[in-house]
Amino acid sequence: MNVEKESWTSQIKKGVLELAILALLKEREMYGFEIVSSLHNRPGLSISAGTVYPLLSRLKKAMLIDSAWRESPVGPPRKYYTLTAKGVSELAEMTNTWLSISNNLQSLLKGGFLE
């Protein structure tokens, strides 16, 4: 039950996750599993491993991020991702788009009509 609500949060993630991950990578390089753990306690942004790797692949194919293998002291090697120059400028654009959408929605939710 409660199908609508759960599928709705899924839908909203589709637009937001990309931005969230780019924002994370702007601070410092991270590997897939680290991203999953880092977002795990953020309501609405929490994702599973099966979600993050295809997403990272897409971002790399779009040349917004780059990757490098590093050895891990405690397990299998990790693939660390960093923002490319293109990724930095895309992040800036997407941030602006996001703020615009967010503000518009905010005004709708408050019942503020401008037309």
Added chain:
Amino acid sequence: MNVEKESWTSQIKKGVLELAILALLKEREMYGFEIVSSLHNRPGLSISAGTVYPLLSRLKKAMLIDSAWRESPVGPPRKYYTLTAKGVSELAEMTNTWLSISNNLQSLLKGGFLE
């Protein structure tokens, strides 16, 4: 070109449009074409007719909205949509979820880490 950015705005709409339309209908009843026009000048929330009707069908099937035919003084009849009681409470829940996600993303974009 600029495929990524355009597809990205598409993706973000998928999570946000439902909420935007419910918010619109909370203010007053509206018909499909009116919703399209009303959102047309809102960046990131602008949609086409081919988008709004399937969406309204889904919302009605989920019993969040109800519809009633009315005559139009200038053209074909219009189907006016209103929020149901369930729609009102869903809207409240979705608004809270949205605010939570929005705040989390905001803190990420500002580089604020809490973990």
Added chain:
DNA sequence: AAAGGTATCTTGCAATGTTACATAGTAAAT
């Protein structure tokens, strides 16, 4: 060896915006 945790990646599925098209009513122009 066997078990368990860490880490990356793939497959199939379901949800949904978009384009393009179809249908139809009204009104003005030819």
Added chain:
DNA sequence: ATTTACTATGTAACATTGCAAGATACCTTT
């Protein structure tokens, strides 16, 4: 009357993408 144009609702095929489940593999502990 017929065409054109605007208003309005609805449908079909398509692409994108989060997600669950599973595969692969490395390392440590038992």
